[in-house]
Amino acid sequence: MEKIHNEDLKMLIDVLRQGNGHVMELEAHLYNYETFSSETCLLLSSKLQSTFATAIAIIKLMEQRGLPSPPPTSATDSPRSQSSERSFKEQERREMCKKRKSLPRWSEQVKACSGSAMEIPLDDGHSWRKYGQKDILGAKFPRCYYRCTYRHSHGCVATKQIQRSDNNSSLFDITYRGAHTCNHGFQKPSPLTNEQIIHQNQSFKVKTEALSSNEQKSESSPYFSFPLTPKSCLKLESNVFSSSSNPENYEGLDLEIADIICASNSTTSSEMLKIDFGVEQFVFDSEFSFDFY
């Protein structure tokens, strides 16, 4: 178990405080029959969902930070001239591989746009470039690999995998890895038609796949579920942090955490969201207290 300091917790509390604010807002809205609208409910629900995802991600990062850092590898420190171009590239590739593994990962299940000749999942607002396709063992359909178009120009590490569901070929499992650090290509997701809304899944789900085995075995489901209001009502402004998806905009925040906040923001309109954050035990500073408002 690791000791967590107040400084890290402050950031987490800020996120939770916003979540609490959204709950109160939602509650107030529910009791106001004159101005009630499902649109606002969905908006607040999305904000809440984002807040949960962000908070969990921050906790995970705090946990990781608490662990002893691995010793620096000599290869990365050594001058490039001492190694061949090939070995340098291999080293670079290994580093990238390690880095990607530590990136936050979450997945969605999206229904294909019916009616079109090529039934493809809805555009998520980002610009993606396909870089690979693989036949997956035991899966009927191949898995497609996409990375951000601005990977080279802006060093954006975001990737996603799309795989058609075996059971329902009109469903696509989309796994995202890493948040966008580019400012390009983010636009309002395509609005859904009424028909598509009807076919949406009936609830939001947040799955913590990397929970410890004990937690997995517990009686409670590993999912958080949120009742779903028709998605057509969703507005783009439904981000828990109202600024853009660019982590640079989260001034003062740790870059990794800012990335996660962006990642969670970009998933606020997901039909089904699974977030891969392992959370273990923490010991809070004795001085620390939860004071919402």
Added chain:
DNA sequence: TTCATTTGACCGAC
């Protein structure tokens, strides 16, 4: 000519 997609090869993890 430029940019995106396809596809076989390569590499690390297990």
Added chain:
DNA sequence: GTCGGTCAAATGAA
């Protein structure tokens, strides 16, 4: 050795 993820050369489209 197998499998999943990525790379990069070849190819196609605009």
